[in-house]
Amino acid sequence: MTQTQKKKSTDTTQKKSPEAATIPNAEQTNGSEGSAASKAQAKSASPPPTARSTASAPNDHRLVGGGRTDNGRLMVHKTYKMWVGGKFIRSEQGRVLGLHNAEGDLVTHYVRASRKDLRDAVSAARSAQTPWATRSAFNRGQILFRAAEMIDARRESLIARLQEHAHLSASEATQEVDAAADRMFWYAGWTDKYVQVLSSVNPVASSFFNFTLPEPTGVVAIFAPTNAPLLGLVSLIAPVILSGNTCVVLVENNAPTVAIELSEILATSDFPGGVVNILTGLRDELLPHAAGHMDINAIASCGGNEAQDRAIQLAACESVKRVHFFEQPQTLDAWCSERQQSLYSILPFVEWKTAWHPIGV
């Protein structure tokens, strides 16, 4: 293939691949996934996608569900995009990963974020941060309540997605969705309370009224848990944003499509664009860029391996980021436990401000 031809075909792939994922045409789907992936590998120095993503993908031409529904309608396949700055976008690189079921059949494609997508998400989060933090705590609470309300409203579809994509049983899926709604609801209540509870008036030996209060730290990068695709995400996002932080979330797990469903829920919960940004992709690829990014103030990570956690700590030194590793519960019951929701999950992402106010002069 000549250079020009090659370029042309990649271009078409870039434009088409997300649609191609939705078209139940065996050849087209196969072709697009193949060349998109090869381009991705050529472009990136990171290790190839994890075993789950492509290595176990011999049946990419067999799109699960086929072309027609049971009653003969043409199937409307969903395109899973990322949520950045309040918009649902594809990667600027046009790369996708395949989500496969236990038999290795392709279920759907989802986006593989590039470092430029990460950068764009961070700048969206940065410009959303001050307006979000200056909203009244009560208003932020209302919005989080609304998110809990919307999780409840889309209960059926979330349960179905967890069953299809995360291979949970009906009862497990129901348990996870209900716990996610409850957790969002629980954290929503903290927006106008955590300051009272965490603040202090400090006794000082001079004529000052001295008090300390928490303020949001800024833009937080969240490496989402590798299990509990819905509940894990809610458990990390809610405590970060309730205080007025904005976040960029990178999701790499067995069902990143659930995160995109959650972003659709958040998008209809009156969150201003950029407060929560959800990227799907590979943690190893984006980790050094996020940890070294000077405009990210803190990192929350859950479910990373030792090497990944170490890489975060090393690269975060340059900008003296706050780094907090959450221990990842291994079972759904553990995730649902009340021990997983805590006032102390808000703490790692606040800065303390102490004011010395003169008195008696």
Place this chain on the structure above:
Amino acid sequence: MQTYRLPKIPTVDQVQVESRAAAFTTRSIKKGAKKAALELAIRMMDLTTLEGMDTEGKVQMMCKKAMQPMIGRPCPSVAAVCVYPTLVGVAKRSLVGSDVKVAAVATAFPSGQSFLPIRLEEIRQTVAEGADEIDMVISRGAFLAGEYARIYDEVAASKEACGPAHLKVILETGELGTYDQVRKASQIAMDAGADFIKTSTGKVSEAATLPVTLVMFEAVRDFFFQTGKRIGIKPAGGIRKAKQAWQYLVMVKETLGDDWLTPDLFRLGASSLLNDVLMQLQRLETGNYQSSLYFSED
């Protein structure tokens, strides 16, 4: 004195100009080329502050930044600072010993709606204060009414009033309406003796764009073929990102050639662009994405 008549000039193909300009945004500028482009963009920059709230202190700080945009690494100084006439003296004193020039907007900036003798006197006083370059505005009202000879005479009189200072003529393309009008205005300004033609004041929402600047480039190129004179160009207003800056540089190279890739013939008027360029340079050096929190405003 003979009245000026606009020479026959070609009409502008809107679709062609826009698609040609869009093509300049697709060049891949990476690594070494990017670094060179960013440093060239700094050397071509007119660091600007044109606010009612400008103070001597602000201009002094800006001049320090103009001479040494970044501390801790070698970095070229910008081409000029651009200020209001009353602040020229301050800028001139702050820039002693450097190559950075002082440009000033004169002639009832930004509207130009004042009496000609007053505008000319403003130019004379500004030059007397020490301005190296004068950015004048044309009377858009008169231009849109078709009084081309009046525009010509005003620019010619301004050029005379400038004396040794360079004259940049601001067309305010956002108010001219069509590419054809931009091309006409460019032609009149060049005929009347402008050293530079400049897109915008930065006070109108539609400021410099690639297509409108391309039209001006083509006017300059044709003028050079006809007369042998090299006229400079300064897009200004709305150029905030380093990426936009190198797109303009690509357009200069591919339309006018290397001759124009010098601060003597091409300038970028901007206020917030410098910080973005510095952030990009720092990113190239350290490999980390940068935060505006670590770069001084003003």
